[in-house]
Amino acid sequence: MKFFKIICSTVTACLLFSFGSKEKVITVKVKNVLNKERSFETVTLTKDFLKTNEIKNLGVRDRKTGKLLVTQLVDTDGDGVMDELLFQPVVAAKTTQEFEVVPVTEQERPKSIDYCYSRFVPERTDDYTWENNKVAFRVYGPVAQKMIEDNVKGGTLSSGVDAWLKRVETPVINKWYKKVVDKTGSYHEDTGEGLDNFHVGASRGVGGIAVKNKDQYYYSKNYTQYRTITTGPIRTSFYLNYEDWDANGKKIVESKIISLDYGSRMTKFETSLEGSKSIAAGLTLHEKKGKVAGNKKNGWVSYYEPIGDSEIGTAIVAEKKYFCSFETYDTPKADLSNAYANLKVKNNKVVYYAGHGWKKEGQIKNAAEWQNYLNEFSENINHPLEVSLGK
Structure with missing residues (x-):
């Protein structure tokens, strides 16, 4: 009985921690200095830029719409570790738009054809x-x-x-x-x-x-x-x-x-x-x-x-x-x-x-x-x- 109470207490604590914790969010600003909308241009986020050692479980979310964007992870040197996170924003003329780099599961990532x-x-x-x-x-x-x-x-x-x-x-x-x-x-x-x-x-x-x-x-x-x-x-x-x-x-x-x-x-x-x-x-x-x-x-x-x-x-x-x-x-x-x-x-x-x-x-x-x-x-x-x- 005492053992059962310990397990229940541990599970409850884990659930409280899970629901009470906030996901780690990194805000990225993308500025368009030209007087025209920009699209089909790739933004490259490196580990150094994001100040993190691991990016394989990260995705990009449009802060305004809340939608996850199509992204691509790149291992630039072939060592099996992802070095870059790519995405293509749409940025209105002469504006700065904000995006969030957030943890995502593979199921959450938007699916897309490998056109490239x-x-x-x-x-x-x-x-x-x-x-x-x-x-x-x-x-x-x-x-x-x-x-x-x-x-x-x-x-x-x-x-x-x-x-x-x-x-x-x-x-x-x-x-x-x-x-x-x-x-x-x-x-x-x-x-x-x-x-x-x-x-x-x-x-x-x-x-x-x-x-x-x-x-x-x-x-x-x-x-x-x-x-x-x-x-x-x-x-x-x-x-x-x-x-x-x-x-x-x-x-x-x-x-x-x-x-x-x-x-x-x-x-x-x-x-x-x-x-x-x-x-x-x-x-x-x-x-x-x-x-x-x-x-x-x-x-x-x-x-x-x-x-x-x-x-x-x-x-x-x-x-x-x-x-x-x-x-x-x-x-x-x-x-x-x-x-x-x-x-x-x-x-x-x-x-x-x-x-x-x-x-x-x-x-x-x-x-x-x-x-x-x-x-x-x-x-x-x-x-x-x-x-x-x-x-």
């Missing part, structure tokens, strides 16, 4: 491919390079970036590759979801880099190593490394982290580079039937051209601290004509964005709309959302 996806593709030599709900891309690995060097059919020697043209929001990478493996179709044919009809070859494609030395452009070869960092509803990111390469006597050491966020047409390239104080990020000119345009003040260069039965705009955009100028390099040599953004390398790092808008997808209808998108994107990256902890 990337992976290594061994079934197609060794592509690395990535996508979100708007666009898709791929780059080529060492097996594809060796096939070219050994005169084996089907290889690719290029550090250019290929564009896959989607016109659905749902993921397509696995479906398109499966069609090839199963021999039930080809991703070079549009059956309603889009296709890959964007030729890269030795060009820069959409965002491949070069180093200019004595009026000539020099490139790396295919990537040599990869590491997937994250996939999810808000962001996919991955690491690529390249074999050291020569730019007419300059030894170039290159690696990069590439990321693509939900709702954006622009992939972010965070390139670590030694051996040069500047790089040129390029856009292939294909058959030179399009038009190069640029805006030095806003930090972008664009190429708008016909493609298949439609049109496409490609672009490089960078913050003002990196963007120097843009130029067109025109040569009769196949695949080597590119529009270039000339970018500063600061402390062995340069950051830029590259992407595309396909008319057939339905949201970018002409060159003017593409340039408007680039001006808006430039304004956003040069005036990022300001994030602070509330008191």
